[in-house]
Amino acid sequence: MRNVIVFAEHKGGQTRKVTFELATEARALADTLGGRAHAVVLGRGASGLAERLKAYPLDAIHATEDSDVDTFMIDPVIDYLEAVAHDAGPSLILVPNTMYGRDVAGRIAARLDAGLAADVTQFSIDGGTVGCVAPKLGGVAITTCNFKNTDYGVVTVRPNAFSAQAGGAGAEIVSIEKPPGKAYTMKIEEDVEEASGEMGLEEAPVIVSGGRGLGGPEPFETLLKPLADALGGAVGATRAASDAGWVPYSLQIGQTGKTVSPQLYIACGISGAIQHKVGMRTAGTIVAINKDAAAPIVEFSDLMVVGDVFQVVPELTRLVKESASA
Amino acid sequence: MKIVVTVKLVPDPNAEKKLDAGSKRLVRTGVETVLNPYDEYAIEGALKIKESLGGDTTVTIFSMAPAASKEVLRKALAMGADDAVLLTDPGLEGSDVWGTAYAMAQGLKKVGFDLVICGGLADDGSTGGVPGALAEYLGVPGFTNCRHVDVADGKLKVQRETDSGYQVVSGPTPALVSVTMAVGEPRYASLKGIMGAKKKTIATLSVADLGLSHAVGSEGAKTEVAVIGAPPVREKARVVEAPDGATGARIIFDLLKEKKLV
Ligand SMILES: Cc1cc2nc3c(=O)[nH]c(=O)nc-3n(C[C@H](O)[C@H](O)[C@H](O)COP(=O)(O)OP(=O)(O)OC[C@H]3O[C@@H](n4cnc5c(N)ncnc54)[C@H](O)[C@@H]3O)c2cc1C
Numbered sequence: 001m002r003n004v005i006v007f008a009e010h011k012g013g014q015t016r017k018v019t020f021e022l023a024t025e026a027r028a029l030a031d032t033l034g035g036r037a038h039a040v041v042l043g044r045g046a047s048g049l050a051e052r053l054k055a056y057p058l059d060a061i062h063a064t065e066d067s068d069v070d071t072f073m074i075d076p077v078i079d080y081l082e083a084v085a086h087d088a089g090p091s092l093i094l095v096p097n098t099m100y101g102r103d104v105a106g107r108i109a110a111r112l113d114a115g116l117a118a119d120v121t122q123f124s125i126d127g128g129t130v131g132c133v134a135p136k137l138g139g140v141a142i143t144t145c146n147f148k149n150t151d152y153g154v155v156t157v158r159p160n161a162f163s164a165q166a167g168g169a170g171a172e173i174v175s176i177e178k179p180p181g182k183a184y185t186m187k188i189e190e191d192v193e194e195a196s197g198e199m200g201l202e203e204a205p206v207i208v209s210g211g212r213g214l215g216g217p218e219p220f221e222t223l224l225k226p227l228a229d230a231l232g233g234a235v236g237a238t239r240a241a242s243d244a245g246w247v248p249y250s251l252q253i254g255q256t257g258k259t260v261s262p263q264l265y266i267a268c269g270i271s272g273a274i275q276h277k278v279g280m281r282t283a284g285t286i287v288a289i290n291k292d293a294a295a296p297i298v299e300f301s302d303l304m305v306v307g308d309v310f311q312v313v314p315e316l317t318r319l320v321k322e323s324a325s326a
Numbered sequence: 327m328k329i330v331v332t333v334k335l336v337p338d339p340n341a342e343k344k345l346d347a348g349s350k351r352l353v354r355t356g357v358e359t360v361l362n363p364y365d366e367y368a369i370e371g372a373l374k375i376k377e378s379l380g381g382d383t384t385v386t387i388f389s390m391a392p393a394a395s396k397e398v399l400r401k402a403l404a405m406g407a408d409d410a411v412l413l414t415d416p417g418l419e420g421s422d423v424w425g426t427a428y429a430m431a432q433g434l435k436k437v438g439f440d441l442v443i444c445g446g447l448a449d450d451g452s453t454g455g456v457p458g459a460l461a462e463y464l465g466v467p468g469f470t471n472c473r474h475v476d477v478a479d480g481k482l483k484v485q486r487e488t489d490s491g492y493q494v495v496s497g498p499t500p501a502l503v504s505v506t507m508a509v510g511e512p513r514y515a516s517l518k519g520i521m522g523a524k525k526k527t528i529a530t531l532s533v534a535d536l537g538l539s540h541a542v543g544s545e546g547a548k549t550e551v552a553v554i555g556a557p558p559v560r561e562k563a564r565v566v567e568a569p570d571g572a573t574g575a576r577i578i579f580d581l582l583k584e585k586k587l588v
């Protein structure tokens with residue numbers, strides 16, 4: 001595989017930083033492999049996003065505003081992606097490691113009889129062989145997985161693992177033809193945003209996360225949000241908190257929630273269960289505030305402050321705000 | 327309606343996980359094999375649908391796993407499933423996502439179904455790629471990450487979780503759905519269920535039964551693990567008692583400053 005195709009996940013043209021991270025990395029990979037770097041942007045708002053992507057070092061941006069993409073679940077997306085892949089020739093297909101990205105990855109891998117590598121944080125290319133580096137088994141191992149027997153390799157890439165760098169602009173925007181003879185059946189009747197307007201958790205540089213220790217929904221608003229705002233970050237949560245209905249599921253971090261790698265993770269009233277740990281252990285700096293010095297989170301934090309979140313967090317917010325205005 | 331639930335058999339999630347540096351596979355010796363916890367939710371979802379539809383709705387358990395794990399499937403039968411099929415063959419060893427989905431799809435076609443229900447992810451590999459790939463190879467709609475599934479008149483209406491909220495999606499059967507933990511806590515097997523499970527059938531399928539047109543197992547796999555390394559170790563946490571909020575906050579703030587995070 002020589003070429004690289006980036007699947008630009010977006011909603012109505014709004015996208016996350018990871019799209020630009022992938023666009024940047026696609027150039028580097030395509031240069032190493034001696035191929036071309038493509039992006040695919042589908043559905044309502046695609047043209048606007050395609051224009052924005054021109055600021056990144058891609059060769060071609062394939063776009064369509066076809067309304068089927070927003071009316072029917074996933075099938076039109078796979079058809080378009082397949083069409084671009086066949087056009088581009090043997091390629092590495094980069095998809096963000098989000099809930100939606102994982103769906104796209106599984107389906108396009110099967111459609112193209114391709115290999116799939118998940119949650120990749122780095123690439124290692126040796127001759128023509130593409131290796132995908134990813135933490136595995138809850139982080140007890142880092143594996144490099146090579147593609148073989150296949151013209152296409154599908155990769156879900158962890159947000160925040162690569163940096164986004166505009167430049168080398170000038171990609172042509174190509175409109176994609178609708179693959180003929182398709183009838184779609186999975187109809188989207190309603191699409192409800194529960195955490196709209198919030199910064200995407202996966203791309204937040206700082207996450208202030210809360211668990212059962214917060215005791216209810218209010219402290220997420222009154223305690224954690226102000227600290228997250230002061231640090232320029234977002235609020236996250238454990239499954240215990242989302243199961244209790246204190247926050248929407250979309251804020252949940254862990255094996256059944258989001259996988260995040262912020263520069264700073266502040267865990268407030270979180271015990272550090274294995275299912276939570278696998279979603280955040282690669283964060284740069286991990287600070288825990290917990291009443292219980294023996295909580296498992298101490299095993300993978302840089303700093304554990306043994307204390308009450310209700311006392312520590314407001315003081316910390318005050319210090320951060322003071323330093324920002326100083 | 328014939329419902330088939332796909333369950334993976336995984337090393338006990340509570341046991342410490344290790345990779346064997348030689349074979350580059352998960353060490354399974356000495357660790358109990360159990361139903362993938364996420365698939366217990368899939369079974370629960372299936373049993374709920376069976377209860378709501380009544381009549382001649384059946385729930386079949388389908389797993390691709392080594393023959394030695396066959397008896398683990400009894401737990402699924404004890405929860406209330408009607409029978410089970412184990413796809414097992416030495417030739418399937420070393421299958422990747424592609425090979426797993428491809429072989430399973432041919433097996434599922436043999437078994438027959440109106441609805442396939444998958445868990446959201448496997449605790450051991452946890453790529454979450456299999457359900458989508460399966461739907462593709464089965465050539466049926468794939469409703470992923472469902473927290474609620476309604477079946478009426480052979481049509482589906484699901485509520486599915488998305489990255490930022492949820493969607494309501496409708497479509498026809500035959501179809502595949504994968505469920506999240508929000509479908510409801512898996513039921514416990516009753517004593518009657520456990521006794522009854524002993525009499526239920528666990529049929530087996532082998533590669534020869536499938537009529538595959540591609541090589542599977544490690545030979546056919548499209549990915550191979552080339553290198554295994556240890557992750558960078560985090561230094562032991564500094565543990566500091568904070569007698570009051572201000573002290574605790576100051577300690578954290580100093581660290582953030584030192585790391586240039588404020
Ligand atoms: C199949 C499966 C999948 C799962 N997936 C996920 C997942 O994706 N993400 C996830 O997070 N969990 C997941 N879980 C749940 C996980 O096992 C834990 O139950 C959960 O993470 C615990 O959340 P918690 O730390 O908020 O609560 P607890 O474990 O109850 O911890 C609360 C902590 O708060 C501390 N505390 C209490 N009051 C205060 C105070 N005033 N100040 C300071 N500290 C205080 C306590 O000392 C304690 O350590 C999953 C479980 C299963 C079985």
Ligand SMILES: Nc1ncnc2c1ncn2[C@@H]1O[C@H](COP(=O)(O)O)[C@@H](O)[C@H]1O
Nearest residue numbers: 332333390444445447448453454455456
């Ligand atoms: N070997 C297998 N046998 C049966 N079902 C499987 C197997 N592998 C994956 N699955 C199904 O696919 C889901 C997601 O698994 P994965 O994509 O491997 O994370 C699981 O919850 C199972 O329902």
